[in-house]
Amino acid sequence: MPKLLVKPNGTHGRVTHVTPESAGWTYVGFDLHRMKPGEIVAAETGSREVCLVFLTGKGSATADGESFGVLGERMSVFEGQPHALYVPSNSNWSVTAETELELAVCSAPGGGDHKPKAIPPGTHPQIVRGKGSNVRHVTNIMPEDDGSAHSLLVVEVITPEGHTSSYPPHKHDRDDLPNESLLEETYYHRLNPPQGFAFQRVYTDDRSLDEAMAVEDGDVTLVPRGYHPCATCHGYDLYYLNVMAGPKRVWKFHNAEEHAWLLAR
Structure with missing residues (x-):
């Protein structure tokens, strides 16, 4: 089993590169590009579909020869909702940075008759999930009920300082x-302020997988199976971008039975 904690490689260019092969699984890929103004990132999707998430900064984007103009407006992942662009399989795309730009490339197996589609802020409203110290703020980018992709599910979550998230533990x-x-x-x-850290545990009922990780700003964690709760520390808010995919584009989870009582509080 590959290590579940992936650290960024440098501060410029493609700093994170997760493929199904490197992760030891089948579906999800994730790249993170940190770009300077004028720099270009381009690729062909082949058999996969991608969701480009403009995490911070602005960039002009094209997909299959169609211009989608300048996307992105926030300068921090903790301020407002993102711009995104869906690109189906057997397509090409390019992004030219207009400012310093942090671009996430989320990928999974493609299929069907989908078209490139811009996903502006406000497409899906931010919702509050949980109660008390389990409150977090969720913005769906590509949820299961939007019908715009073959297998990709993409969502971002902000968890306030001292709170838990992806909790009670579910799988x-x-x-x-x-x-x-x-x-x-x-x-x-991502952490705010960035020098902070949070914790994530990935584990199965039989504990054949049981790994607890201190996560820092820019880290990626892999969840091949099992429960995967997070916890923030006092003074530091946690942001995370989730990419999910599997044989069916449906999100149905199972809560850890010993912790399900928390849902009734």
Whole structure:
């Protein structure tokens, strides 16, 4: 099993590169580009589909020869909602940075008759999930009910200081619909202020997988299976971008039975 904590490689260019091969799984890929004004990132999707998330900064984007103009407006992932661009399989795309730009490239197997599509802020409203010290703020970018992709699910979450998230612990590692879906998942973490840290545990019922990680600004964690709760520390807010994909584009999770009582509080 590959290590579940992926550290960024440098501060410029493609600093994170997760593929199904490097992760030891089947579906999810994740790249993170940190670009200077005027720099260009371009690729062909091949058999995969991608969601380009303009995390911070602005860039002009094209997909399959169609211009989508300048996307992006926030300068911090903790301020407002993102711009994104969906690009289907057997397509090409390019992004030219207009400012310093942090661009996430989320990928999964493609298929179907989908078209390139801009996803502006406000497409899906931010929602509050949880109660008390389990409150977090969720913005769906590509949820399961939007019908705009073959397998990609993309969402971002902000967890305030001292709170838990992806909690009570839940998992989605069995292809057993309607009870549970099989979805691989990556977490791209950011901290505010950036010198902070948070914690994430990935574990299974039988503890054949049980890894606890201190996550820092820019880290990616891999969730091949099992439960995967996070916890923030006093003074530091946590942001994460989730990418999920599996054999079916459905998010059905199973709560850890010993912790399910927390849902009634």
